Amino acid sequence: MQDNEYKIKDYNIYKLDTRAKKSTCPVCSEGRKKKSQKCLMLDWERGLGTCQHCGEVLQLHTYEKETQSNYTYTKPYVKKNAKIFTYKNR
Numbered sequence: 001m002q003d004n005e006y007k008i009k010d011y012n013i014y015k016l017d018t019r020a021k022k023s024t025c026p027v028c029s030e031g032r033k034k035k036s037q038k039c040l041m042l043d044w045e046r047g048l049g050t051c052q053h054c055g056e057v058l059q060l061h062t063y064e065k066e067t068q069s070n071y072t073y074t075k076p077y078v079k080k081n082a083k084i085f086t087y088k089n090r
């Protein structure tokens, strides 16, 4: 069986423990009281994680398509300490 249509680019997007079957959820755990509760069920064979708390289904890998695209996702840069000065005309 050939299954090389998609190459795995990043096997572990969320930097989870690949030997673990459960993990904390990157979507909801941070906002929960029980931050360390492992509500995300991991299925490394399928590359999917399912959260039992928020119901989110996450792809654990990213794939590289055969066709080359140089698209890279960059996070929007947010200045933390940027202050906006407004000048009022008197």
Ligand SMILES: [Zn+2]
Pocket: 025, 026, 027, 028, 029, 039, 051, 052, 053, 054, 055, 056
């Ligand atoms: Zn969740």
